[in-house]
Amino acid sequence: MPVPFIDLRRFEPDFMDRWMEIARRVSENTAFVGGPEVAKLEDTLKQRAECAAAVGCANGTDALQLALRAVGVGPGDVVLLPDATFWATFEAVANVGGRAVTVDIDLADGQMDFDLFVQAVEKYRPKAAMLVHLYGWSSARLDDFRTFCRERELPLVEDGAQSFGTLWNGRSIYADALIATTSFYPAKVLGSCGDAGAVYCSTEELAAQVRLLGNHGRVSHYEHGVVGWNSRMAGFDAAWLNLTLEYIDDRIASRRAACGRYDSRLSELGARIIGPPKGYLANGYLHVTLQDPGHRDAMMEVLKEKGVGSATVYPGAMSKQPGTKGWSDGAVGGENADFLSRGVLNLPVFHGIGEDEVEEVLAAYEEALSRTRATA
Numbered sequence: 001m002p003v004p005f006i007d008l009r010r011f012e013p014d015f016m017d018r019w020m021e022i023a024r025r026v027s028e029n030t031a032f033v034g035g036p037e038v039a040k041l042e043d044t045l046k047q048r049a050e051c052a053a054a055v056g057c058a059n060g061t062d063a064l065q066l067a068l069r070a071v072g073v074g075p076g077d078v079v080l081l082p083d084a085t086f087w088a089t090f091e092a093v094a095n096v097g098g099r100a101v102t103v104d105i106d107l108a109d110g111q112m113d114f115d116l117f118v119q120a121v122e123k124y125r126p127k128a129a130m131l132v133h134l135y136g137w138s139s140a141r142l143d144d145f146r147t148f149c150r151e152r153e154l155p156l157v158e159d160g161a162q163s164f165g166t167l168w169n170g171r172s173i174y175a176d177a178l179i180a181t182t183s184f185y186p187a188k189v190l191g192s193c194g195d196a197g198a199v200y201c202s203t204e205e206l207a208a209q210v211r212l213l214g215n216h217g218r219v220s221h222y223e224h225g226v227v228g229w230n231s232r233m234a235g236f237d238a239a240w241l242n243l244t245l246e247y248i249d250d251r252i253a254s255r256r257a258a259c260g261r262y263d264s265r266l267s268e269l270g271a272r273i274i275g276p277p278k279g280y281l282a283n284g285y286l287h288v289t290l291q292d293p294g295h296r297d298a299m300m301e302v303l304k305e306k307g308v309g310s311a312t313v314y315p316g317a318m319s320k321q322p323g324t325k326g327w328s329d330g331a332v333g334g335e336n337a338d339f340l341s342r343g344v345l346n347l348p349v350f351h352g353i354g355e356d357e358v359e360e361v362l363a364a365y366e367e368a369l370s371r372t373r374a375t376a
Contacts, residue, residue, distance in 0.1 A: 003348050003357045005309025006187055010352030012247055022239050037238035042198070044245055050175035051200040053207035056233035057214050060161045060183025063197035064092035066231060067179045068128065070199075070209040071155035073098050077127035078329055080120050082112035083317045083337035085132040089159050090318050093130070094327040101126065102319045104333025110274045110288065110340060111139035113333060118148065120332040128155040133163035133173060135313070136189070136285030140277035142168060146176060157181070160200075164190045165252045165283035166276075173280075174200045184241060189255065189283045189351075190248055196237040251351035255284025258349050261358045262287045269366060274344075286313060287349045293342035295372040300345065302368035308361050311346040 031037060038056050045054035057063050073079060075097030081089050083102040093100040103120050106113045111134060121129070131138065131145055138158075139145060149156040158174070161183035166173040174180045177200060182188075184196040201207040212218070217228035244251075259275075259282070266273055272290045276282040291299060296312070303310045317337035318324065347361055 001357070001360055002307035003309060003353075003360050005311050005346070005348050006350045007352070008186055008191070008350070010350065015243070015247065019240065019243055022243060023236065026235050026239050031235040033232050033234060035235045035238075037235050037242055038233050041233075041238040041242050041245075044242070045198055045200070048172060049180075049200045050172045051177070051180075052203050053201045055199045055201065055207050055210045055214065056238060057197045057199065057210075058231040058233060059195040060181060060185060060197035061088040061092060062214070062229075062231040063161075063181035063183065063199050064088060064130075064157070064159060065095050066210045066213050067157045067181050067199050068092055068096045068098065068130075069213050070201075070206055071128050071157060071179060073128050073155075078124050079128050079130060080117065080124065080126045081130040081318070082132050082134070083319050083331065083333070084110060084112075084314070084340055085134060085159065085318060086161070086314055087318070087321065087323070088161070089130055089132055090321070090324065090327070098127070099329040100318075100324070100327055101329050102317075102331045102337075104331075105336045105340065106139070107274070107290075107336050107340065109137070109140050109277050110134055111137075112145075113336075114139065114141040114144050114148075116333040117145065121148075121152070121154065123332070124330065126154065128157060130157045130159055132159040133161075133166070135274070135282075135288050136162050136166055137276035137280045137282040138163065138166075138168070138173060140279070142173075146178075150178075155179070161185075161197075162188065162285045163283060164188065165248065167281040169279050178202050179206055184237065189252060189285050190241065190244060192237040193240040194234060194237050196233050196241070252283050254351045254353065255349055256282070257284075258353050258358050259284045259287050261355065262347060262349075262362070265362050266365070269369060271365075271369070274340075284349055287347045288313075289345050289347065290340065290343050291345050293339065296343050296345050298372050298375075299365075299368040302371055303364050306364035306367065308364040309348050312341070312344055313346050314344075315341055317341050
């Protein structure tokens, strides 16, 4: 049977009926921008993220830009970021006028290499740094990153667009961050019915600055203290997220179960798996295997032939993107991010995926592996 890479229609039996009633209420109250649903969501997010305050915004990319501006990044400032990430991480630096320096990754966990990061800080003296919690987890040395940056008073912005629901040493991955972001793009673990995001802040002062920047710099309705922009969260997005949060723990459990089944069988097949380091309870956002770059595309063709969806998240290192021209001040390290981008293969994981569907994927993967090995 066909298995899509992602299916956003696996709703619980009562979900849509409840949503229609909520949407009617939001409409009748004309609570289309901000309002009680947004306030309720921010309070829930604050508690789940174990932070001082959460601020909703229009999307995950805006969340990054708000966080960078809130910690003082402006025109000409150097910001370090990993060479393996989604374009929005780099783009956010450029959009606030900063200069990006990419740092290579550690292939053991797919995250920014801490030792190279330390070298980059010494060489470039950045205004801030960005650490990405890629694939739904983060670096095995997350505490080292945080301690190093705190001791040097170097603001560390954590791009947690993919990591809602992930635990690090038993606590939310966002709990000890100075400032972190998330995305509620529909395909995320906690996804909205549109585009939305949030910034998690360690202090009320940071949260106040984020709110100021995301609402035209308003200090009163027609008085503007700074130049900000419009990044307010919509009422429908917040309402959808509030409803989804009532189901989120079971949805994450479903994802984790699927990843566990993948890991067990793929290990038997000798596949190289990039997964969360010790100390993480990941959210099951993506299942990641790393193939020989020369065979990855051939494997994807076999999977497609068998009706199984797959993806490459992400197919290009930041330092090799044509759009970096004019915005990059350098790259630190080797070619690990490029190797990952040419060899990474993502298999279907979404809440509600059945055991029979996982088995279908594994059977197709095994045949793809067999065919590519035969032609090697």
